[in-house]
Amino acid sequence: MPSCKYGHYRTNRSRSYAPIASSCTCIWNSRRTNQITIEKDTIVNTSTPAGNRKLTLDDIADLRAYERERAEFRSHMIEVKRKRRVALGDIMTIMFENRDTMRLQIQEMIRAEKLVTDEGVLEELKVYNPMIPMPGQLCATLFLELTSEEQVREWLPKLAGLENSISLKLSDGSTVRGAIDAQHAAGLTRPDVTAAVHYLTFEFTPEQVEQFAFGPVSVVCDQPQYLKVAELSSVTKDELLTDLRP
Known part of the structure; x- marks a missing residue:
């Protein structure tokens, strides 16, 4: 598995999702550039359909069709992503993913890589469909926003074990x-350094889903070198409840 000197791993796309963003310049540019652009700006129905939420070939526009809708789609997704993005301190962002954020990512990857075959699109679906939450789940991408070589050298070793340090605190404690x-865990083969991108899944019981709806919810990082708490806004909570509920 290829890696850079900072311990970032580009997961084989036939096995799992690959990093789609990082502020570290050693992350592979095709994924990094697309996601950072999408995060800043990037239509399709943004409500999550009941039942099986995973994307299929029928949900993905070909290159010409996507080019016609792209400007409107990306403009619309600015607001969708704003509702789903949570800043945790100065260097960490958590994006709660859904069917539309993943459709956007897949369309942008197809466009960047000029994929025209069903086989190529199916590979992208295999990579990104696991990040679409089913009822009772939230899925999130955690980004470390490291903008300089110095920050990379400082924070990646400091934040070793970060992938096990993120939780959601409900109103009952x-x-x-x-x-x-x-x-993804298999790619994190160095215990002394973390990666700049992590993919997280939160599994809720039915009782926890109702508790999520009932009162304040906070994102908590309890990594010893980065103790942070961010309360979800009511807008973000309402948005995420559409993922948690059928």
Whole structure:
């Protein structure tokens, strides 16, 4: 598995999702450039359909069709992503993903890589569909916003184990801790350094879903070198409830 000197790993796309953003310049440019552009600006129905939410070939526009809708789609997604983005301190951002954010990412990757075959699109679906939450789940991408070589050298070693340090604190004091899948964990082979991008899934019980709706919810980082708490806005909570509920 290829890696850079800071311990970032580009997961084989046939196995799992690959990093789609980082402020570290050693992350692979095709993914980094697309996601950073999308984060800043980037239509389609933004409500999540009931039942199986995963994307299929029928949901993905071909290159010409996407080019016609792209400006409007990306403009619309600015607001969608604003509702789903949470800043945790100065260098960490958490984006809660849904069907539309992943459709956007897939369309942009297809456009960047000029994919025209069903096989190529299916590979993108395989990469990104796991980040679409099913009822009772939240899925999130955690980004470390490191903008200089000095920050990279300082923070990546400091934040080792970060992937196990993010939780959601509910109004009754209980927590739902984010988990990474085995394939992503396998890429984090250095215990002394973290990566700049992590993919997290939060699994809720039905009771926890109702508790989420009932009162304040906070995102908590309890990594010893970066103790941070950010309360979700009511707008973000309402948006995420559309993921948690059927």
